[in-house]
Amino acid sequence: MAERPIQDFVEPFGRTCWGCGQQNAHGFRIRSFWRGEEAVCTWRPEPHHNAAPGVLNGGVIATLMDCHCACVAISAAYRAEGREMGSHPAIVMVTGSLHVDYLRPTPMDGAVELRARVKEITARKAVLTCALLAGGIETARGEVVMVRARPA
Amino acid sequence: MAERPIQDFVEPFGRTCWGCGQQNAHGFRIRSFWRGEEAVCTWRPEPHHNAAPGVLNGGVIATLMDCHCACVAISAAYRAEGREMGSHPAIVMVTGSLHVDYLRPTPMDGAVELRARVKEITARKAVLTCALLAGGIETARGEVVMVRARPA
Numbered sequence: 242m243a244e245r246p247i248q249d250f251v252e253p254f255g256r257t258c259w260g261c262g263q264q265n266a267h268g269f270r271i272r273s274f275w276r277g278e279e280a281v282c283t284w285r286p287e288p289h290h291n292a293a294p295g296v297l298n299g300g301v302i303a304t305l306m307d308c309h310c311a312c313v314a315i316s317a318a319y320r321a322e323g324r325e326m327g328s329h330p331a332i333v334m335v336t337g338s339l340h341v342d343y344l345r346p347t348p349m350d351g352a353v354e355l356r357a358r359v360k361e362i363t364a365r366k367a368v369l370t371c372a373l374l375a376g377g378i379e380t381a382r383g384e385v386v387m388v389r390a391r392p393a
Numbered sequence: 394m395a396e397r398p399i400q401d402f403v404e405p406f407g408r409t410c411w412g413c414g415q416q417n418a419h420g421f422r423i424r425s426f427w428r429g430e431e432a433v434c435t436w437r438p439e440p441h442h443n444a445a446p447g448v449l450n451g452g453v454i455a456t457l458m459d460c461h462c463a464c465v466a467i468s469a470a471y472r473a474e475g476r477e478m479g480s481h482p483a484i485v486m487v488t489g490s491l492h493v494d495y496l497r498p499t500p501m502d503g504a505v506e507l508r509a510r511v512k513e514i515t516a517r518k519a520v521l522t523c524a525l526l527a528g529g530i531e532t533a534r535g536e537v538v539m540v541r542a543r544p545a
Binding site for chain 2: 268
């Protein structure tokens with residue numbers, strides 16, 4: 242059976258959200274998976290996601306990092322409490338801040354890869370770092386602060 | 394005659410880009426205008442731009458800020474050199490870094506407004522601050538560093 246992405250267990254974002262909602266027909270529908278202490282996501286841009294022709298738009302990069310890290314942070318929060326993802330009460334986290342350093346242009350001739358790690362996690366927040374790679378080369382680096390919210 | 398947006402004079406982003414390209418049929422097609430020392434942009438999200446239902450996605454907010462500030466920075470760079478926008482050689486700037494603080498959820502029942510200011514500008518870079526408002530209330534605040542690149 243195919244491995245299910247973290248998004249399948251993140252309510253409500255994993256269904257509805259522009260970046261990570263698996264049922265948002267117009268959105269990016271990213272899929273994130275744990276690989277040891279890293280969480281990875283591979284995503285293929287479409288030609289219209291460009292800035293200049295052939296170069297991936299910086300806002301698309303920010304969106305990928307934000308949504309990947311949000312889902313990973315929520316997954317990590319369940320793990321930190323020794324709970325199964327999706328068990329009740331649901332853990333909800335929202336983005337407190339997002340910082341992206343654009344290191345070099347990101348080519349669009351293939352998929353890009355996101356690799357995130359949890360740098361810090363407490364009962365109130367999580368801080369994650371995230372690299373974006375294209376063709377195996379890091380082109381952008383981000384840090385996302387996710388803040389715990391009340392369940393919806 | 395209708396006022397032309399800053400994007401009309403920003404090559405090549407103002408035509409092609411996902412966030413600000415006026416000819417990108419799939420993108421956000423934002424339009425930015427100077428109003429005194431502020432540059433403003435009004436944009437209406439579609440329902441699929443949500444995070445949780447009814448709340449604007451953080452990556453969309455980051456995209457709006459990045460593209461609005463990029464075009465405003467380029468416009469300000471022409472102004473700083475006493476040149477008309479679009480005159481040759483073209484001034485090209487790319488995003489060096491982007492920081493967004495999400496202050497509260499951004500509702501999606503109407504247009505959002507961006508208000509950017511140039512905080513610092515030199516021959517090599519520009520630093521801009523940008524507020525996002527919904528219903529007149531600031532919901533996110535950003536800072537964007539734009540770096541001068543060689544003309545394409």
